[in-house]
Amino acid sequence: MSEHILFLTGRLAEPQLRRVLAELADLGEVGCTWEVRVLGVQVAALMTADMIRRRLSDIGQADRILLPGRCRGDLDALAQHFGIPVERGPDELMDLPEYFGKQRRAPDLSRHDVRIFAELVDAPRMSIDAILAQAAVYAADGADVIDIGGLPQTPFPHLEESVQALKAAGHQVSVDSLDPDELLRGGRAGADYLLSLTLDTLHLVDQVAATPVLIPARHGDLENLIAAMQRLEAQGRAYLADPILDPLPFGFAASLARYHELRRRMPRAEILMGTGNISELTDADTAGMHALLLGVMAELNIRALLTTQVSPHCRSAVREIDAARRLMFAAREAQSLPRDFSDALLGLRHRKPYPYQRDEIAAMAAAIKDPSFRIQVSPEGLHIYNRDGLHTATDPFQLWPHLKLEQDGGHAFYLGVELARAQIAWQLGKRYSQDQELAWGCMGPRRNDDPQCAPGSSRAKPADPQP
Numbered sequence: 001m002s003e004h005i006l007f008l009t010g011r012l013a014e015p016q017l018r019r020v021l022a023e024l025a026d027l028g029e030v031g032c033t034w035e036v037r038v039l040g041v042q043v044a045a046l047m048t049a050d051m052i053r054r055r056l057s058d059i060g061q062a063d064r065i066l067l068p069g070r071c072r073g074d075l076d077a078l079a080q081h082f083g084i085p086v087e088r089g090p091d092e093l094m095d096l097p098e099y100f101g102k103q104r105r106a107p108d109l110s111r112h113d114v115r116i117f118a119e120l121v122d123a124p125r126m127s128i129d130a131i132l133a134q135a136a137v138y139a140a141d142g143a144d145v146i147d148i149g150g151l152p153q154t155p156f157p158h159l160e161e162s163v164q165a166l167k168a169a170g171h172q173v174s175v176d177s178l179d180p181d182e183l184l185r186g187g188r189a190g191a192d193y194l195l196s197l198t199l200d201t202l203h204l205v206d207q208v209a210a211t212p213v214l215i216p217a218r219h220g221d222l223e224n225l226i227a228a229m230q231r232l233e234a235q236g237r238a239y240l241a242d243p244i245l246d247p248l249p250f251g252f253a254a255s256l257a258r259y260h261e262l263r264r265r266m267p268r269a270e271i272l273m274g275t276g277n278i279s280e281l282t283d284a285d286t287a288g289m290h291a292l293l294l295g296v297m298a299e300l301n302i303r304a305l306l307t308t309q310v311s312p313h314c315r316s317a318v319r320e321i322d323a324a325r326r327l328m329f330a331a332r333e334a335q336s337l338p339r340d341f342s343d344a345l346l347g348l349r350h351r352k353p354y355p356y357q358r359d360e361i362a363a364m365a366a367a368i369k370d371p372s373f374r375i376q377v378s379p380e381g382l383h384i385y386n387r388d389g390l391h392t393a394t395d396p397f398q399l400w401p402h403l404k405l406e407q408d409g410g411h412a413f414y415l416g417v418e419l420a421r422a423q424i425a426w427q428l429g430k431r432y433s434q435d436q437e438l439a440w441g442c443m444g445p446r447r448n449d450d451p452q453c454a455p456g457s458s459r460a461k462p463a464d465p466q467p
Contacts, residue, residue, distance in 0.1 A: 002033055003033075003063045004033045004034065005032050005062065005065075005066050006034070006035050006037065006059055006060065006064070006065045006066070007021070007034055007035065007037070007066050008037055008038075008039055008044075008047065008065065008067055008068070008071075009036060009038060009039075010039070010041045010042055010043045010044035010046065010047065011038050012042050012043060012044070012364060012367055013043075013044045013068070013093060014036060014038050015363075016093050016094075016360070017036055017093055018036055020094065020096050020097075021034060021096070023097075024096065024100065035062065037056075039051065039052065039055045039056065040055060042369075044068035047067065047068065047071045048072055048073045049071070049072070049073020049077065049078050052067070052071075052073070052078060053081055056082075059082050062084060063084060063085075064084055064085045064087065065084060065085070065086045066087055066088075066089045067086065067087065067088050068088070069089050069090045069091035070091055071088060075087065091433055092355035092356075094355035094356060098340070107330050107334070107342070108330060109326045109327065109330055109341065110326070111326065112322075112329045114294065114302075114303055114321075114325040115145060115303060115304045115305070116142055116144050116145070116307065116321055116322065116325070117145040117146075117147045117174055117304065117306040117307070118138035118141075118145070118146060118147060118308075118309070118318050119148075119149045119176060119276075119307065119308045120134055120135070120147065120148055120149055121308055122149070122151070123149050123150070123162060124150060124155065128161060128165050131165070131166065132165055132169055135166055135169065135171055136169075138318055141316075141318040141322060142319060142321070142322025143318050145173065145174050145192065145193060146166050146171045146172070146173055146174070147306060148162055148163065148173065148174065148175050148186065148191075150175070150177030150178070150179060152178065152179075156182060159186060159189065160185060160186075160188075163175065163189040163190055163191050164189055164190060172193075173193070174193035174195055174213070175187070175191045175194055175195070175210075176195040176196070176306075177195075183201070184204055184207060184208065186210070187207070187208025187209070187210040188207070188208060191210045192210055193210055193211050193212070193213055193240070194210045194211070194212050195213040195242075196214065196215040196242065197213065197214055197215070197228070198216065199217050199227055199231070200217050202214075202228055202231060202232070205232070205237060211239060211240065212232070212237075213239070213241075213272055214228045214229060214232075214239055214241045214242065215244060220244075220251075220255070222243060222258050222262060225243060225262070226265065229266060229269060238270070239270065240270050241262065241266070241269055241270070242271070242273065242274060242306075243255065243258040243259055243271075244274065244277075245273055245274055245275065245277050245278060247277040247278060247281040248278065248281070248282055252278070256296065259296075259300060259302065260300060263300045263301065263302075270303060270304065271301075271302045271303070271304070272302070273293065273296075273302050273305050273306070274305070274306040274307075275290065275306070275307050275321070276308040276310075279311075279317055280308055280310055280311050280314055283313070285313070285347070285348065285443070286313060286316070286317055286320060287316075287320045287324075287345045287346075287441065287443060288345070290317065290345070291324045291328075291338070291345050293305075293324075294321065295328050297325075298329065298331075305321060305325075307321055316442055319442040320345060322442075323342065323344035323441075323442045324345060326342070327342050327344070327345065343441055344441045344442045346441050347441040347442070347443035347444070348428050348443075349429050349430065350429060350430045352431070353377075353425065353431050353432075354377060354378050354379055356376060356378060358378045358392070361376050361383045361385075361390070362390060364385075365383070365385035365389075365390040366390075368385060368386055368387050370387055371386050371387055371388070372386055373385070373386050373403070374386065375418050375419065375422050376422075376432070376434070377422050377425050380392060381393055381394040381426060382399065382419060382422045382423060382426060384399055384402075384403070384415075389402075394423075396416070396419035396420060396422075418434055418435070421437070421438055
């Protein structure tokens with residue numbers, strides 16, 4: 001039996017809602033029947049859960065109630081009151097097709113199979129408290145292992161204490177150094193991993209329990225790396241192998257080929273990829289880089305990654321990698337392209353930035369009878385309207401003469417902020433929604449209410465045990 005959905009909306013949105021639903025029905029996108037009701041409000045977003053409970057006396061044959069996305073209130077209490085599920089739809093009516101598509105797919109972004117090593121590159125110069133504070137930030141952003149980086153010719157007297165403090169705080173720890181003595185000290189202090197050993201320093205593993213991360217003794221020498229891997233395999237010892245990813249345009253393609261060849265020759269080996277040579281040494285936004293590299297890792301079954309956050313443009317690297325590992329895992333599991341799973345890596349653009357076209361906005365503006373300003377964005381620019389008319393421009397300063405707010409400083413300030421957001425959204429091709437901050441995906445400040453960008457509040461879980 002087909003599901004029957006009761007859509008609640010406002011008077012202004014009712015015609016658009018009915019049109020969108022009719023189009024969905026024509027395309028066969030909604031396998032259900034529906035009813036649309038207006039609850040005596042002009043603007044759908046002004047509905048609240050309490051208002052719905054008071055005004056909706058009969059739900060008819062509804063199996064589910066769908067509210068406007070901006071409707072606020074306790075939906076669980078409403079569901080209990082009416083005895084059927086009550087849900088929020090998308091913020092914009094024009095997103096209903098996508099909403100119903102996501103309902104069918106229901107992507108699971110909670111799983112991954114990549115372990116993130118986040119490096120503290122200045123650890124010898126940091127206090128124990130500073131190390132713990134930065135480790136907490138990395139872990140909240142999705143890091144699984146805190147990597148203590150040593151510095152050439154820089155004493156690290158508190159190395160052991162740093163390892164022990166991090167372990168006591170519940171972190172897994174790796175020590176990263178070119179100094180064999182520091183690696184030995186870190187391993188004896190309880191580090192879980194040691195970066196990076198070569199065939200020449202492999203004897204260190206006999207003295208510690210830490211899992212070694214192997215690199216070639218000579219850069220690019222895959223045979224040397226494989227020899228070290230085979231020696232540990234003969235001993236029954238776990239390891240991670242890192243052929244080293246080179247920066248652009250100085251050997252990146254060849255180094256990527258080495259990862260591919262290593263996987264071909266050692267199909268069951270655990271491999272680590274370090275991404276800092278790409279993200280840190282390229283003046284470009286990093287989210288796309290991380291998506292691409294995590295996609296390569298998904299294809300090659302590379303399940304460990306070392307990253308840094310040194311350059312200012314890399315400040316959200318851990319968050320981006322966490323989002324990318326979950327996106328690529330979900331896409332691979334679903335045998336799907338990595339699209340329509342998550343917007344976490346779409347910081348500067350939006351897949352569908354303009355939910356309404358200019359003529360649709362003009363039709364909505366013509367129905368407005370109150371003095372409150374509404375702001376929307378279309379491909380043509382910014383639109384602001386109230387009962388006194390609709391005005392369109394690409395520069396907010398061009399709109400000011402039409403708004404007549406010289407005596408209302410507070411209102412002018414509010415509109416200035418909103419029009420600035422709208423202009424940025426129009427210039428970049430982002431989604432703009434009045435009274436909401438622009439969404440920057442994982443590149444913006446960490447938001448604990450966004451499960452796509454706040455793994456610390458809803459930690460992604462490894463799909464398989466890690467070495």
